[in-house]
Amino acid sequence: MLNENIKKLRCQRGLSQVELGRKLGVTKQSISNWENNYIQPSIEMLMKLSSVFSVSTDCLLGLDTRKFIEITNLTDEEITHLQFIAKDIANAKK
Structure with a gap:
C-alpha cells in the first residue's frame, strides 16, 4: 500500500521520480525502489514524504x-x- 500511495501522490503532483528525489535528497533509484516495493523508506523519509505531499504518515x-x-x-x-x-x-450524493 505504501508503495502505491507514494507513486499515486507523486503522479498527482506531476513530479518525476528525479524531481521527488531532489526534494527528499535521495536518488531516483530510491524512489523507484520504494514504488516497486523492493525496499521501504526509513521513518525519517516517511516523515519527509508526508511533508512534501502534505498528507499524514497514516495516509501514506x-x-x-x-x-x-x-x-x-x-x-x-x-x-x-x-x-x-x-x-x-x-x-447531492445522498
Whole structure:
C-alpha cells in the first residue's frame, strides 16, 4: 500500500521520480525502489514524504483514507466558502 500511495501522490503532483528525489535528497533509484516495493523508506523519509505531499504518515501508510485540501494560505471567508461547497456536493450524493 505504501508503495502505491507514494507513486499515486507523486503522479498527482506531476513530479518525476528525479524531481521527488531532489526534494527528499535521495536518488531516483530510491524512489523507484520504494514504488516497486523492493525496499521501504526509513521513518525519517516517511516523515519527509508526508511533508512534501502534505498528507499524514497514516495516509501514506493507508491507515487513514480521509482526504484533505491544503487551505493554509486561504482567508477565513474562502475556507467557509469551500466548506459550503463540500457540504453541498456531499448532500447531492445522498
